[in-house]
Amino acid sequence: MIVFTCAGCDAWLTSPVSQVALPVHAHQRYGHELLPALMEPGTYAVDPEPSGPPWRRWEEIGAEEAEACGVYAPVFAVSYGPPGAVAVALGDVRGTVLIRERCDGVCCGLDGRNGPNLACARCGRAVATLVDDCSYWQVVWLDPRAVRSLDVDAPARRVLGWEELREQPQRPPVDPVGVWSPVWEAAISVGLAHVLAASGGARVVVPDGPVADAFRPALDALLPAGPPTRSLVLAGPGLPATVTDIALVPRHPQSGKIWSSGTEAAVPLTADVWTYMAFSRNRRLRPASRGLPEGVYRDDPPPPPPSGPFRLDRELFLDALVRLPEVRRPWLRAVHDDVRDRRPDLPFSW
Template sequence: MTVFVCANCGAVLTAPVSQVALPAHAHQTYGHELLPVLLESGTYAVDPEPSGPPRRRWEEVGAEEAEARGVYAPVYSLSYGPPGAIAVAPGDVRGTVLIPERCDGYCLGLDGRDGPNLACAQCGDAVGTRIDDCSFWQVVWLDPCAVRRVVKASTRRVLSWEALREECPETPPVEPIGAWSPVWEAVIAVALAHLVAVSGGVRVVVPDGPIADMFRPAIDSLLPPGPPAKTLAPVGPGLSAASTDIALVPLHPQTGEAWPSEAQAAVPLAADVWMHLAFNRDRRLIPATGGLPDGVHRDDPPPLLPFYPFRTDRDVFLHTLARMPEVRQPWLRAIYDRVKAGRFGHRPW
């Protein structure tokens, strides 16, 4: 377990927390409503990219300098803040006070537009930014230059892949109101960027079922028509070995490591979403009663059905693709530019 303390005075700023992988939806904005917390209580994640002010426009930075900073396609602006911001659940923060003059937001809370808005209650140094406005996942980003990590215990239980099948919390694809989960929209967008990049610009055949529901509309929109040239199939714990060109593999939620695969290429997918797609967890089958034949099963309760087709998160897709060196290939850059400009045939977003 780890606690974070003020780098200036040593005051404790968090409850004990354990590191997990940074969620795919960490920087997603969604809708016009209050969203839940980004991370479960008792956990933290680290963003390896620079974040926060100052920011510089793409036209000012230029392609060469942007590539040196890990961005390979045009974006609106690049952060020149420090890398390594630490995300924690707001309820795990201790010993901080708001900085009143930095508490602006769009409408329902704080969005961090004025820079760090949390100060150490003991010494007054700015130590982090609380985000809880509408459209944002609620989180506190600790400034990596203003805090220090103190390890309280060196042991951490890392779940095995087999244990994940039983203990990995599931994020349902459809919310109770009938809308697709924004987490799924972000997670699939990240995987789609990797899938398009490893496709080589040729059609990919996707197995029928939930995986096709998630990926096929976007593939039909982004990749050229023609006979399928590559195959995609789920590969991971609990599945028999599959012969496929591209493996859809789970990402470990604690370590961020991908399931090892012998396929020519691998597409990573958050473990909770991968488990649901690989084993179709929305079908809870129980023996039927009421005079039906022996061996007949039914869904109880029936799975929630969305009221519109699935759409991936366009901004998350572009963010991911812009940070992949493969996007410098002309065919993939053309896809990036087309999505960014909103020019596509179907509506996968």
């Protein structure tokens, strides 16, 4: 376990935390309501990409310099902020105070538009950015230039094995109120960008089932019909080995490791989304515990039907696509431009 301390005075800024993978929806904006916490208590994640101000316009830096920053297609602006921002849960932050002149937001809270808005309570150094406005996942981003990590003697979280992950709670595609889960929209949108890059511009064939429900409408709309074709299936722990061109594999939520499928192209998916896709339709009912007789099963209500068709997150899809070198290929650049310019027949949220 580690704690993060102020680089100026060594004051503790967090409780002990263990590292996990950065959630794929970390930078998602969704709806106009308050979203839950991004990070679980006692965890932290590191964003390897530059983030935050200063920003430089694409027209100012040009394609060559943007590619050096890992951006391969035009965007409005490129971040020249530091890489390595650390995401922690709001409840794990200690010893900070708000910087009042930086407490800007759109509606219900702070959105961090002006950079760090939390200072070390001991020395006054700006150390972190609190984000809790509507449409944003609630999180505190520690500034990597202003904090240090310190090993502490505390029990670390055990990293679960792949089979153990199957026993963890799965994330259904529809929330209890009947709307599509924003985590599903984020996972499928980012995964779609990688599937397209792996397709080489050929039509992708998806067997009927949850993968087809999520990916097929966009793949059919964005890729040409007819041969040649490539196949897309699920692969991973608990599934039989299969021969395919593109495999959707789980990404471990703690270590960030991607399941090794041995296929030509492996596209990672958020583990709880992958697990639901892989096992929800043949999941065995389990006996209820605590007092019910053996053989009696819970009579839980079925999940609510979605309130509308599944829509992909346009911004996350484009952000993932512009960071793939393959987007420089003319056919994939045309796909990028169609989505950026809001081609009306595409299954994206505009």
